[in-house]
Amino acid sequence: MNWTSLIMLVQVFFGIVIGLYFWNLLKNQRTQRVSVDRESRKEMHQLQKLRSVSLNEPLAEKVRPLSFTDIIGQDEGIRSLEAALCGPNPQHVLIYGPPGVGKTAAARLVMDKAKMNTNSPFLMEAPFIELDGTTARFDERGIADPLIGSVHDPIYQGAGSMGQAGIPQPKPGAITKAHGGMLFIDEIGELHPIQLNKLLKVLEDRKVFLESAYYNEENMSIPQHVHDIFKNGLPADFRLIGATTRTPEEIPPAIRSRCLEVYFRPLKQKELATVAQRAAERLKMVIAEKGLDTVSSYVTNGREAVNTVQIAAGLATTEERNEIEVSDIEWVVHASRLSRRPEKSIHPEPAVGRVNGLAVYGPDLGMLLEIESTAKETEGTGMLTVTGIAEEENAGNQMRSIRRKSMARSSVDNVMTVLRRLHVPVEQYDIHVNFPGGTPIDGPSAGAAIATAIYSAVNHTKVKNDVAITGELSIWGTLKPVGGVPSKVAAAREAGATKAFIPADNDETMLHQMEDITVTPLKTLDELFANVLVKQDDHKRQQVPVGEAPSSSVQL
Numbered sequence: 293m294n295w296t297s298l299i300m301l302v303q304v305f306f307g308i309v310i311g312l313y314f315w316n317l318l319k320n321q322r323t324q325r326v327s328v329d330r331e332s333r334k335e336m337h338q339l340q341k342l343r344s345v346s347l348n349e350p351l352a353e354k355v356r357p358l359s360f361t362d363i364i365g366q367d368e369g370i371r372s373l374e375a376a377l378c379g380p381n382p383q384h385v386l387i388y389g390p391p392g393v394g395k396t397a398a399a400r401l402v403m404d405k406a407k408m409n410t411n412s413p414f415l416m417e418a419p420f421i422e423l424d425g426t427t428a429r430f431d432e433r434g435i436a437d438p439l440i441g442s443v444h445d446p447i448y449q450g451a452g453s454m455g456q457a458g459i460p461q462p463k464p465g466a467i468t469k470a471h472g473g474m475l476f477i478d479e480i481g482e483l484h485p486i487q488l489n490k491l492l493k494v495l496e497d498r499k500v501f502l503e504s505a506y507y508n509e510e511n512m513s514i515p516q517h518v519h520d521i522f523k524n525g526l527p528a529d530f531r532l533i534g535a536t537t538r539t540p541e542e543i544p545p546a547i548r549s550r551c552l553e554v555y556f557r558p559l560k561q562k563e564l565a566t567v568a569q570r571a572a573e574r575l576k577m578v579i580a581e582k583g584l585d586t587v588s589s590y591v592t593n594g595r596e597a598v599n600t601v602q603i604a605a606g607l608a609t610t611e612e613r614n615e616i617e618v619s620d621i622e623w624v625v626h627a628s629r630l631s632r633r634p635e636k637s638i639h640p641e642p643a644v645g646r647v648n649g650l651a652v653y654g655p656d657l658g659m660l661l662e663i664e665s666t667a668k669e670t671e672g673t674g675m676l677t678v679t680g681i682a683e684e685e686n687a688g689n690q691m692r693s694i695r696r697k698s699m700a701r702s703s704v705d706n707v708m709t710v711l712r713r714l715h716v717p718v719e720q721y722d723i724h725v726n727f728p729g730g731t732p733i734d735g736p737s738a739g740a741a742i743a744t745a746i747y748s749a750v751n752h753t754k755v756k757n758d759v760a761i762t763g764e765l766s767i768w769g770t771l772k773p774v775g776g777v778p779s780k781v782a783a784a785r786e787a788g789a790t791k792a793f794i795p796a797d798n799d800e801t802m803l804h805q806m807e808d809i810t811v812t813p814l815k816t817l818d819e820l821f822a823n824v825l826v827k828q829d830d831h832k833r834q835q836v837p838v839g840e841a842p843s844s845s846v847q848l
């Protein structure tokens with residue numbers, strides 16, 4: 293055997309070895325693919341089997357509002373929503389309101405309404421994307437950001453063929469999916485502050501730039517579309533609808549200033565009964581008037597009304613009835629541990645030391661705030677006791693937080709100064725001011741009402757029972773403007789008051805258009821006393837001893 297044939301033999305040998313290696317590699321790949329295909333077919337079969345099974349439509353779906361007319365009691369909010377989004381120049385919107393009053397239901401319907409307007413920039417195929425602020429996870433490393441989008445870097449498992457080639461892959465977030473349409477973020481106030489800041493930037497730029505340490509613009513193996521995304525950003529031109537149960541003050545001003553603010557209000561008892569009635573109709577059930585009364589006096593919002601009817605309907609159906617009985621509703625309210633709504637209403641008679649103040653306890657949520665005061669003449673210097681208020685409060689924001697004496701307590705001190713200026717001998721009395729009801733009260737807006745209660749107690753003069761008062765009191769005795777006056781006046785009317793006294797600086801035309809209540813703007817405490825205290829002739833002056841509870845006082 294010569295050298296040539298030996299070399300050929302070696303070449304053939306290596307050729308066979310290399311051939312066998314590649315053949316083996318291919319075989320392995322094929323076997324792998326066959327087993328992946330087999331596995332995938334099995335999974336697909338399983339998936340189809342799962343999809344073939346479906347229960348009937350959940351009751352919650354059956355009663356979901358299908359048009360704006362199905363949403364009860366929110367005409368004003370819906371009107372603002374339509375004005376903001378259904379015209380030729382749609383704007384970003386923030387919807388405030390308590391839980392379960394129809395914010396989500398309205399937001400889901402507004403896109404269809406907008407598309408009906410031929411001048412609307414939303415195309416027929418415009419997307420409506422929903423995201424929940426409470427579950428939109430914030431990931432500092434930006435590996436997965438469902439809101440803004442993220443880049444799947446080649447180091448991560450499952451980066452696929454692009455990953456193996458060292459290519460970073462941009463993954464669009466909700467803002468890009470909503471491009472050309474609307475992005476609805478429920479509970480927007482729960483988003484992480486950094487997410488909110490990023491969102492703000494997107495609202496400005498109408499596109500989003502993603503970043504990756506693995507991106508290199510010189511890298512020719514990176515596909516054209518990836519280069520384009522890193523250079524020009526992903527489109528994100530949408531209109532935002534944010535819904536929140538928080539108050540406007542809790543939402544960053546930068547977001548608020550870019551949005552039209554819309555308010556959904558709590559539902560009144562009658563409206564809750566209508567929601568319950570409609571839910572029963574949609575479930576093809578009959579419900580008696582008394583049943584509706586029971587539902588509406590226990591539930592606090594539309595969702596609770598609908599849920600109560602659904603469970604009661606379930607009870608009736610299992611007993612093959614199509615009528616929901618009062619006992620079904622009673623069973624549900626007790627099983628759900630619902631308690632009867634405390635209906636605040638004015639007292640039937642005027643009394644000494646008892647005043648109807650007004651407060652707000654959430655966006656657009658006003659309430660009648662009872663204030664009571666007693667005054668007992670004393671030998672020495674009188675003592676002042678204030679109960680039912682918050683003792684201290686936290687103010688400021690996340691950057692700077694301060695603790696201060698409660699504003700309600702400070703207003704009582706201001707009141708004492710004003711009364712001394714009016715020559716009311718407050719230091720000769722032990723005075724007790726109480727805010728009954730169990731909710732710690734805070735804020736300065738009850739100043740005028742507190743002054744009336746103390747003045748009334750010291751002078752044994754009754755306060756009219758059908759009047760309600762709001763207004764901060766300056767130490768000079770003037771009434772200063774306060775927030776939430778329309779909802780406070782509405783709450784006063786609901787409670788049966790026929791006259792509301794507000795600071796002159798809060799005077800608005802809409803307040804005078806309210807039915808069943810007269811709204812009077814005032815400048816000073818003197819004017820207030822002249823209007824709200826019962827004028828009595830000296831001989832008729834009531835004989836309630838100082839400090840004794842008025843006859844019509846509530847038992848706590």
Ligand SMILES: Nc1ncnc2c1ncn2[C@@H]1O[C@H](COP(=O)(O)OP(=O)(O)OP(=O)(O)O)[C@@H](O)[C@H]1O
Pocket residue numbers: 355356357362363364365366389390391392393394395396397398478535536537559567593594595596598
């Ligand atoms: N004003 C209403 N009119 C009719 N139905 C209502 C109303 N409010 C709530 N509902 C019923 O309650 C369900 C839940 O309401 P929705 O999700 O719109 O409330 P929400 O204000 O968005 O509450 P949350 O802040 O808790 O998300 C609705 O699908 C509807 O069946």
